[in-house]
Amino acid sequence: MAAVEQPRSDPSREPRHCDVLVVGGGINGTGIARDLAGRGWRVVLCERDDLAAQTSSASTKLIHGGLRYLEHGEFALVRKALQEREQLLRSAPHIMWPLSFVMPHDAAMRPAWMIRAGLFLYDHLARRDWLPGSHGVDLRRHPAGVPLQPRLTRGFVYSDGWVDDARLVVLAAIDARERGATVLTRCACTRAQRHAAGWCVTLQRAGEAAVEWQARALVNAAGPWAASFLRDTVVSAHGEALATRQLRLVKGSHIVVPRLFDHTHAYLFQNPDRRIVFAIPYERDFTLIGTTDVELHGDPGDAIASEAEIAYLCEQVSRYFARPVVPGDVRWSYAGVRPLLDEADGDEASAVTRDYLLETHADGAPLLTVWGGKITTFRKLAEEAAGAIGRLLGDERAAWTASAVLPGGYLSAWTGMPPSTPAEDFERFVKAIERRHAWLPTPLALRLARAYGTRATDWLGEARCLDDLGLEIAPGLHEAELAHLQRDEWAVTADDALWRRSKLGLHLDARQRAGVSDWFAARTGA
Known part of the structure; x- marks a missing residue:
C-alpha cells in the first residue's frame, strides 16, 4: 500500500515566539521595547501606522519639568x-x-x-x-x-x-532593533488572546496574511487608544474587564x-x-x-x-x-x-495630571498597560515598565538606560575630545563633520549633523561630492538620504520622510514634495 503523504505545514502560519510583545510605536512603546531588548528579552514591537505617527510627533517638543504644573501642586x-x-539632553545632543x-x-x-x-x-x-x-x-x-x-x-x-520628538522615537526604535528587538511598522494587532501561560497575538499588515505570535507577556502602549485596545482587541482568559482606567x-x-x-x-x-x-x-x-x-x-x-x-x-x-x-x-x-x-x-x-501610571494584570499571562505619560519622562517610564515585566516573568534584570546614549549621540567619542556640555559637544561635532566632508554645503552639513549625529557618516559612506549622493530629489535632499530612511528608518511614504523623520516639508513647495512622493511610490508602491 502506498504511503499517504502528510500535508506539509505552512511555516508562515506557524506561531512565532517572543518574550514580550509591545503594542504601540510612540515614545512609550519604543522606549519600553528598547529597555527590554537591552535587558536581553526577546521583544516584538508592532505599530499599526508609522512610528510616532500620532501624539509623539505632535508635541510642543520640549524636554522640561513643566513649570506651570507647580501651580497645580504637581x-x-x-x-x-x-x-x-x-x-x-546628554543622551542625544544632536536631536x-x-x-x-x-x-x-x-x-x-x-x-x-x-x-x-x-x-x-x-x-x-x-x-x-x-x-x-x-x-x-x-x-x-x-x-x-x-x-x-x-x-x-x-x-x-x-x-x-528642546527635542525633535519624532526623531527621538525613531532613535529609540533603532536602538531597540540593534539590541535584538523586532520592530514591525504598519502592522496592526487585531487580536490578543490571553491564556494561563501566555498570549496568542494576531498581527496583520495590509495586503498580507495574518501572522500569529506567542508571547509570554503583553505591553499595551497604545497611547490614546490604550483603553479601546483593552476593550476591543484583548480577549481575557476568564472574561474579566481589563480596562479599569478612563483616559x-x-x-x-x-x-x-x-x-x-x-x-x-x-x-x-x-x-x-x-x-x-x-x-x-x-x-x-x-x-x-x-x-x-x-x-x-x-x-x-x-x-x-x-x-x-x-x-x-x-x-x-x-x-x-x-x-x-x-x-x-x-x-x-x-x-x-x-x-x-x-x-x-x-x-x-x-x-489634569501629566503623570503616568503603569498598571499590571498578573491573573494569567502578564499584561502591562501604560496610562498617560510625557516625553520628558519616557526613559524613566520605560525603566519602570521593564522592571515590572521582569518581575511578572520571574526574572528581574538590571536596568541600564540611565547613562546610555541613543544612536548617533556619541559625539565626543567621534570627535576625540573629552565630553563637555551637550551644546559644546555638538558644536565640536559639526566642525568635525565640516572638516571630514568639506564638500557638503554648510546648511546641509548642519542639518545632517542634527538629524543623524554620528550615524550620518554611515550613509554618507565614501562620497566625495554631492553627485555621489545620487539625484537631488528635492532641494538639499538626495537619493542616498532617502534610501537610508527607507532602508534603516522604516520610512515608506513621503510624509514619513518630510514630516516625521525631518520637517523638510515646511521648506518645500507642493511640486517638490510631490517629487519625494514619486520617489517613494517608484520604490515601495506607497
Missing part, C-alpha cells in the same frame, strides 16, 4: 521630569539641546513674587549640573524685548530643553508661522484664562506657537487644529508681540492628543 511630577532633563525661555511679566496675570517663588522651586527641585538657573531681565535692554510690546519692560529667564483625551494644537524674532530664546506667555502659550524658534525660518487644551470626544486619529484654536493661539501671542499674528500667517498646523489619566472629574483640561 511637585512629584515636576521633580521626576527635572531629574530626567539633563540626563536626556536635543538646551533652550532658554523668557517669561515677560504681566502684572495682571501673576504677581512677580509668585513667579520668583515658582522659578526658585524649579531651579532646586532636582540637581542641575550645567543648565543655568533662572534670573530676572530688563526687557528694555535684552534682545528678547525687541519684538515685544513696549509696555513689557520686565521678565524672567529660565532653562529647559481623558485632550487635544493640543500648534501653529507654525514665519519667524517672529531673530534671537535664540523662546517665550512663555501667560494668558488671561490662566493657561500659557509658548513661542519657540523653529526650523530656522519659523516660529512654533502652542498649545491648546481642548477635550476630544471623537477618534484621536482624526484630530486637527480647529479654526477656533488657531484664532486663540494668534490672539494670545498678539497680546505680547508688537506685530500681531493672524491666522493668515499660519504656514502649518498640527494637533496631538494627550492621553491623560482621568482622576479629577470636572477639572479644566489644563489642570
Whole structure:
C-alpha cells in the first residue's frame, strides 16, 4: 500500500515566539521595547501606522519639568521630569539641546513674587549640573524685548530643553532593533488572546496574511487608544474587564508661522484664562506657537487644529508681540492628543495630571498597560515598565538606560575630545563633520549633523561630492538620504520622510514634495 503523504505545514502560519510583545510605536512603546531588548528579552514591537505617527510627533517638543504644573501642586511630577532633563539632553545632543525661555511679566496675570517663588522651586527641585538657573531681565535692554510690546519692560529667564520628538522615537526604535528587538511598522494587532501561560497575538499588515505570535507577556502602549485596545482587541482568559482606567483625551494644537524674532530664546506667555502659550524658534525660518487644551470626544486619529484654536493661539501671542499674528500667517498646523489619566472629574483640561501610571494584570499571562505619560519622562517610564515585566516573568534584570546614549549621540567619542556640555559637544561635532566632508554645503552639513549625529557618516559612506549622493530629489535632499530612511528608518511614504523623520516639508513647495512622493511610490508602491 502506498504511503499517504502528510500535508506539509505552512511555516508562515506557524506561531512565532517572543518574550514580550509591545503594542504601540510612540515614545512609550519604543522606549519600553528598547529597555527590554537591552535587558536581553526577546521583544516584538508592532505599530499599526508609522512610528510616532500620532501624539509623539505632535508635541510642543520640549524636554522640561513643566513649570506651570507647580501651580497645580504637581511637585512629584515636576521633580521626576527635572531629574530626567539633563540626563536626556546628554543622551542625544544632536536631536536635543538646551533652550532658554523668557517669561515677560504681566502684572495682571501673576504677581512677580509668585513667579520668583515658582522659578526658585524649579531651579532646586532636582540637581542641575550645567543648565543655568533662572534670573530676572530688563526687557528694555535684552534682545528678547525687541519684538515685544513696549509696555513689557520686565521678565524672567529660565532653562529647559528642546527635542525633535519624532526623531527621538525613531532613535529609540533603532536602538531597540540593534539590541535584538523586532520592530514591525504598519502592522496592526487585531487580536490578543490571553491564556494561563501566555498570549496568542494576531498581527496583520495590509495586503498580507495574518501572522500569529506567542508571547509570554503583553505591553499595551497604545497611547490614546490604550483603553479601546483593552476593550476591543484583548480577549481575557476568564472574561474579566481589563480596562479599569478612563483616559481623558485632550487635544493640543500648534501653529507654525514665519519667524517672529531673530534671537535664540523662546517665550512663555501667560494668558488671561490662566493657561500659557509658548513661542519657540523653529526650523530656522519659523516660529512654533502652542498649545491648546481642548477635550476630544471623537477618534484621536482624526484630530486637527480647529479654526477656533488657531484664532486663540494668534490672539494670545498678539497680546505680547508688537506685530500681531493672524491666522493668515499660519504656514502649518498640527494637533496631538494627550492621553491623560482621568482622576479629577470636572477639572479644566489644563489642570489634569501629566503623570503616568503603569498598571499590571498578573491573573494569567502578564499584561502591562501604560496610562498617560510625557516625553520628558519616557526613559524613566520605560525603566519602570521593564522592571515590572521582569518581575511578572520571574526574572528581574538590571536596568541600564540611565547613562546610555541613543544612536548617533556619541559625539565626543567621534570627535576625540573629552565630553563637555551637550551644546559644546555638538558644536565640536559639526566642525568635525565640516572638516571630514568639506564638500557638503554648510546648511546641509548642519542639518545632517542634527538629524543623524554620528550615524550620518554611515550613509554618507565614501562620497566625495554631492553627485555621489545620487539625484537631488528635492532641494538639499538626495537619493542616498532617502534610501537610508527607507532602508534603516522604516520610512515608506513621503510624509514619513518630510514630516516625521525631518520637517523638510515646511521648506518645500507642493511640486517638490510631490517629487519625494514619486520617489517613494517608484520604490515601495506607497
